[in-house]
Amino acid sequence: MHAIHAMWLREVKRYLRSRVQIIASLAQPMMYLLILGFGLSPVFQQAGQGNYIQFVAPGVVGMSVLFSSVLSGVGLLFDRQFGFLKETLVAPVPRAFIMIGRTLGSATNAVLQGTLVLTVCIIAGFRPASLAQLPLAFGFMILIAIVFAALGTAMGSVLKDMQGFQIIMNFIVMPIFFLSGALFPLTNLPPVLQILTSIDPLSYGIDGLRTELINSSHFGASLDFTVLVIAAVAFISLGSYLFSKIEI
């Protein structure tokens, strides 16, 4: 348990110390919210779907949680490069504990980042439907963060160098984001897209956030919750396994 706590604390310290990075990583969600949000607003309104800013804000929050949790998980690659990984690999602690500590740390950072983005969304004019449901929205944020931090750690365990990082961003993370319904409603999609969006775990995360933030649900909160918990358990198990197999 001490080892999990120590690894968690290390990740959080590193995040809180990288102030420049925290601010810089606000830029991307802000572009989606402000440019895409206000840009598509008239079209969205005319299609009878309501206010696009209200619709996209939960998606932008989910996106920032996705990106920062995966990035933080893949931070494993930096540790491999700078050597600290070895120190944790020879420690007399089951490697699963190290992996879980890292993952929870990455997830915590992602939730902090998501909270920051949600705050900025509110400043920009987004209005959550009910304050009473905010804690539930945080619950979904935490689940999204754990799922993708574990996925990031799993991928970081397999990759050997920073080159693989681009591949992950372009072929795994971006598709997860675009297929999640963060930017568009999941109703009335072409069949292929419908299938793809429904196997993307982030779809359920975004849907959960939307349920709690703007009272609009596609799958229903209990299905969202169930899928995310299953994905979290699966990715943590996969990540622990891959992490325990790392050879240097």
Place this chain on the structure above:
Amino acid sequence: MIRVHELVKTYGEFRAVDNISFTVPPGEIFAFLGPNGAGKTTTIKMLTTLLKPTSGSLTLDGLSPATHQTEVRKRFGIVFQDPSLDGDLTAYENMDIHGVLYAVPARLRAERIESLLKLFELWDRRDGFVKTFSGGMKRRLEIARGFLHTPKILFLDEPTLGLDPQSRNQLWGHVKNLNEAEKTTVFLTTHYMDEAERVAHRIAIIDHGKIVAQGTPDELKAQTKTDSLEAAFLSLTGNSIRDESANAGADNLRQFTQMWRR
């Protein structure tokens, strides 16, 4: 304390470690010498559970790393050849996280961190981020960290690389003290023959993945009819310079085979 029997590690066709056997009894300081790319670090990685051997057996304190990974890891400490610190943490935090991972109780941890950081003259910089440290300071911190928990076996993989003579002297002094006071078994590699001659009870010389000679420094000198360990080393391993290609080749091959295994 360390028993290695017919140990082999291959990467494809390349035999990084080729059928080596040796034993290190408890309380001995054992030096493992060899030119660049001879297989020293690969051997240490197998001994410290970072790599799985292709074939052969090894045990530490009677336990096999293959079956008792965590138990084996409790028994050794290691100072790696290349950096293994977290640059975004302070010196103190690097020590502290190591202490936690090795289950050193909190009060003892604080005491030992203070005394070790003072010993290696890093106490004044304890709250500085490691990324701002010079090469020598990082090295000293790694060594201090290796001493933090008191392991039964201490692996030192070229620990004095990049250190000034003062710090080198100090390091070997501590290693000898630790060995005498706590009966810690020490397994070290170095390119400085005078260091090996000064501290090691026994020496094995490895070249091209094979052990070409082992014995006390005097035995090695007598065997090669030379008067210094350096001369003995050169007479056993030849004068040709090894580029690191053996090492780089091993790394490439390792990546390649790992890619195909997945």
